[in-house]
Amino acid sequence: MKDNEGGKIITIVTSLLAAFTGLYSTYAGSKSPLEHFTRAAAKELGPRGISVNNVAPGPMDTPFFYPVESSEAVAYHKSQSMNGKLTNIQDIVPIVKFLASDGWWITGQTIFANGGYTTR
Numbered sequence: 631m632k633d634n635e636g637g638k639i640i641t642i643v644t645s646l647l648a649a650f651t652g653l654y655s656t657y658a659g660s661k662s663p664l665e666h667f668t669r670a671a672a673k674e675l676g677p678r679g680i681s682v683n684n685v686a687p688g689p690m691d692t693p694f695f696y697p698v699e700s701s702e703a704v705a706y707h708k709s710q711s712m713n714g715k716l717t718n719i720q721d722i723v724p725i726v727k728f729l730a731s732d733g734w735w736i737t738g739q740t741i742f743a744n745g746g747y748t749t750r
Contacts, residue, residue, distance in 0.1 A: 636679040638730045639671065642722070643740060645688045648748035665740050672738030681737035683729050688744030691716035711745035721745075 646658035647665060664684055672682040689695055689707040695716070696704065708714050725743050729736060742748060 634678070637681075638734070639668075639675075639680065639682040640726055640729050641668065641684045642726075643684045643686045645686045645742050645744040645748045647686055647740065648742060648750045668740065669738045676737060681729070681734050683736060683738070684740040685722060685725055685729070686740050686742045686744065687717040687722050688747035689716050690722075691718050707747075710747045713745060715745070717744055717747075 641664050643661040643664050644658055646654050647662055649658070668682050668684050671680075675682060688711060699707070704716075708716055711717070722743055725741060729741075742750065
């Protein structure tokens with residue numbers, strides 16, 4: 631295999647790509663082109679053994695989330711997951727590890743890892 635062959639490109643996007651909601655147009659809109667880029671890159675880079683995927687967490691329990699949300703919004707987002715919690719970084723890491731190793735055959739996908747927050 632040549633030096634520029636084989637590998638993984640994994641992008642973190644947002645589950646808001648599958649949501650019908652207001653107030654997040656700029657955030658979700660800035661991530662939405664990645665779905666097309668991912669599909670196109672997967673086709674273009676596949677022959678070189680490179681897989682390309684997105685992982686789309688639901689609202690995450692991080693310091694980035696809380697300053698921009700009201701307590702009512704936080705409660706709503708928590709209520710939309712199957713366990714009444716926000717996504718944790720620890721929920722996403724195993725998925726990224728899998729895509730970077732044994733999941734090499736998965737390509738051109740957006741994986742919604744969000745506890746049921748959104749579906750397509």
